[in-house]
Amino acid sequence: MLNIPRRQNALIMIGFVLVVGQCYFVLQRHNVRQLAVVKMFLTHPPNYPKYRDEEIFNIVTKRDLRPNTSTPTSTGEYYELMERYAQDVLPDTDAPFKRILFWNEAYGNKEYGVGHGRNALRESGCPVWQCETSDNRTNVQEYDAVVFHLRSWTRNDLPDKRSPHQRYVFWSIESAAWRFIDTNLMKNFFNWTMTYRWDSDIVSPYGYIKPSGGVPLHPTHEQMKNFLSSPSPINYAEGKTKIAAWFVSNCASQSRRNEMVRELQKYIDVDIYGDCGTMVCPRKREDDCRKMAGKKYKFYLSLENSLCQDYVTEKFFGMMHEPIIPVVVGFHDHHEKIAPRHSFINVANFEHIKNLADYMIFLDKNDTLYNEYFWWKSHFEVRNSQQDFNKGMCHLCSALHDKTLSPKIYKDMNEWWDKNATCQTPEIL
Ligand SMILES: *[C@@H]1O[C@H](CO)[C@@H](O)[C@H](O)[C@H]1NC(C)=O
Ligand SMILES: *[C@@H]1O[C@H](CO)[C@@H](O)[C@H](O)[C@H]1NC(C)=O
Numbered sequence: 001m002l003n004i005p006r007r008q009n010a011l012i013m014i015g016f017v018l019v020v021g022q023c024y025f026v027l028q029r030h031n032v033r034q035l036a037v038v039k040m041f042l043t044h045p046p047n048y049p050k051y052r053d054e055e056i057f058n059i060v061t062k063r064d065l066r067p068n069t070s071t072p073t074s075t076g077e078y079y080e081l082m083e084r085y086a087q088d089v090l091p092d093t094d095a096p097f098k099r100i101l102f103w104n105e106a107y108g109n110k111e112y113g114v115g116h117g118r119n120a121l122r123e124s125g126c127p128v129w130q131c132e133t134s135d136n137r138t139n140v141q142e143y144d145a146v147v148f149h150l151r152s153w154t155r156n157d158l159p160d161k162r163s164p165h166q167r168y169v170f171w172s173i174e175s176a177a178w179r180f181i182d183t184n185l186m187k188n189f190f191n192w193t194m195t196y197r198w199d200s201d202i203v204s205p206y207g208y209i210k211p212s213g214g215v216p217l218h219p220t221h222e223q224m225k226n227f228l229s230s231p232s233p234i235n236y237a238e239g240k241t242k243i244a245a246w247f248v249s250n251c252a253s254q255s256r257r258n259e260m261v262r263e264l265q266k267y268i269d270v271d272i273y274g275d276c277g278t279m280v281c282p283r284k285r286e287d288d289c290r291k292m293a294g295k296k297y298k299f300y301l302s303l304e305n306s307l308c309q310d311y312v313t314e315k316f317f318g319m320m321h322e323p324i325i326p327v328v329v330g331f332h333d334h335h336e337k338i339a340p341r342h343s344f345i346n347v348a349n350f351e352h353i354k355n356l357a358d359y360m361i362f363l364d365k366n367d368t369l370y371n372e373y374f375w376w377k378s379h380f381e382v383r384n385s386q387q388d389f390n391k392g393m394c395h396l397c398s399a400l401h402d403k404t405l406s407p408k409i410y411k412d413m414n415e416w417w418d419k420n421a422t423c424q425t426p427e428i429l
C-alpha cells in the first residue's frame with residue numbers, strides 16, 4: 001500500500017467525493033450506459049470500501065473513449081429470450097411438417113449446423129422440431145423457408161420461382177465488419193434475419209449466460225457488495241505462474257486487436273499461441289488449450305476480430321467456463337448485458353493500455369481482488385454448446401408454424417445489416 005500523509009489522504013477523499021458527485025450529475029443528464037466513467041462505478045459500487053483505494057482509483061479510467069453508438073434497443077436480460085425459445089410449443093399438433101431449404105454453401109456443406117431430414121431438428125434437441133430440412137432445390141417455391149448464407153449469396157444463383165408464403169431468411173454467423181457481399185443488392189429480398197444480433201427476427205447467438213438460481217445477472221450495488229466481500233471458496237489464483245494468454249490465428253483484423261496486444265506487451269507478458277505468436281498449445285483440441293490457459297494464466301484476451309453490436313463469440317463464452325478472467329474489448333455494452341457484473345474486464349473502460357496493464361498487475365498481486373471476479377461462478381450457467389447454438393434453428397421451425405406472424409420484408413438490407421451493426425475500428429491508446 002502507498003504511504004500517504006494524512007492531509008494528502010483527506011485531499012484525495014475530497015477529490016474522490018467531487019468526482020463521484022460529478023458523475024452522478026452527469027448521470028442525470030446523459031444515458032448512463034454510454035459513459036465509461038459511470039460504468040466504472042457500476043462495476044465497482046462507489047460506496048464499496050476498497051473502491052476508495054487510491055491505486056484502483058488512479059488506474060481505472062476517468063475518460064470515455066467509446067465512440068458514439070446507437071442506444072441499445074433492448075435493456076432486458078438477454079438469456080430470457082433463449083429460454084423462451086427453449087419453451088416453444090407446436091400450436092397445432094396435427095400440423096404438417098414445414099420445409100426448410102438450405103440454399104447455398106456454408107463452411108463446406110449445406111447443413112447449417114443441423115443437417116438434413118425430418119429428424120434433424122429433433123436430434124438437435126428442438127422443442128418444436130416438425131420441420132424437414134434439405135438442400136434439394138427441386139420445386140424451390142414449395143419450401144416454407146429458404147435460408148441463404150450471406151457469405152456465399154450471389155445474384156447469379158437465386159431461386160427462379162418464389163411464392164408469397166415463403167420466408168427468405170438471411171443467415172450469418174459472422175459480423176457485418178466483413179463486407180463479403182454488397183447488401184445493397186438485397187433490397188426487398190429477405191423476410192427474416194437470423195444472426196448473432198439480438199435484433200434479428202430469429203436470434204442465434206454464440207452463447208448466453210443464465211442464472212441457475214435466484215441471483216440476477218445484474219445485482220444491485222448492495223447485493224454486489226455482499227457477493228464481492230464474501231470469501232471465495234476457491235483460490236482461483238493458486239498455482240498460476242503467468243499473467244495473460246491469447247490464442248489467435250488471424251493476424252490482421254478490423255478490431256485492431258493485434259495492435260492492442262502488442263501495446264499491452266510493452267507492460268506485461270502476454271503469451272500468444274498460434275500463427276501470430278511464438279507459443280504452441282501442446283494439444284490439438286481447443287478445449288484442452290482452454291483448460292491449459294485456465295490453469296496457468298490469470299487472464300485470457302477474449303478479443304473478437306471485429307467490434308460490432310452483439311458480436312460475442314466462443315472466444316468469450318468458451319473461456320467463461322474456465323477459472324480465468326476474460327479481457328474483452330466492448331464498445332457496445334453487449335458483454336455487460338450478456339454476462340454477470342464483475343465477471344470480465346473491458347478494455348474500453350481504460351484510458352490507456354498502460355492503465356489496463358497496471359490494473360491487471362494489481363489484480364495479479366492481490367488474490368482477494370482477483371478472486372472477486374469469480375463471485376458469479378456458482379450462480380450461473382454458461383450456455384454455448386452446439387445444442388444451445390441450434391436454438392436459433394429450432395426457433396425458425398417454430399416460427400414457421402406460427403400462423404399469427406404477419407408478412408415482413410427487409411426493404412433495405414444494407415441499413416439493417418451494415419449500418420445498424422455499428423461496427424467500430426478503435427484507436428489504440
Ligand atoms: C488485497 O486487497 C484487499 C481489499 O482491498 C486488501 O484488504 C488486502 O490487504 C490486499 N492484500 C494485499 C496483499 O495487498
Ligand atoms: C458524440 O456525440 C457528442 C454529443 O452528441 C458529440 O459532441 C461528439 O462530438 C460525438 N463524438 C464523436 C466521436 O462523434
Ligand SMILES: *[C@@H]1O[C@H](CO)[C@@H](O)[C@H](O)[C@H]1NC(C)=O
Nearest residue numbers: 134135136137138139140142
Ligand atoms: C430432390 O427432390 C425431387 C423431388 O422430390 C426428387 O425427385 C429428387 O430425387 C431429389 N433429389 C435428390 C438429389 O435427392
Ligand SMILES: *[C@@H]1O[C@H](CO)[C@@H](O)[C@H](O)[C@H]1NC(C)=O
Nearest residue numbers: 164165166188191407408409
Ligand atoms: C416475403 O418477401 C417477399 C418479397 O419482398 C414478399 O413479396 C412476401 O410477401 C413476403 N412474405 C412473407 C410471408 O413475409
Ligand SMILES: *[C@@H]1O[C@H](CO)[C@@H](O)[C@H](O)[C@H]1NC(C)=O
Nearest residue numbers: 070073412415416417419420
Ligand atoms: C436501424 O436502427 C435504427 C435506430 O435504432 C432504427 O430506427 C431502424 O429501424 C433500424 N433499421 C432497420 C432496417 O431495422
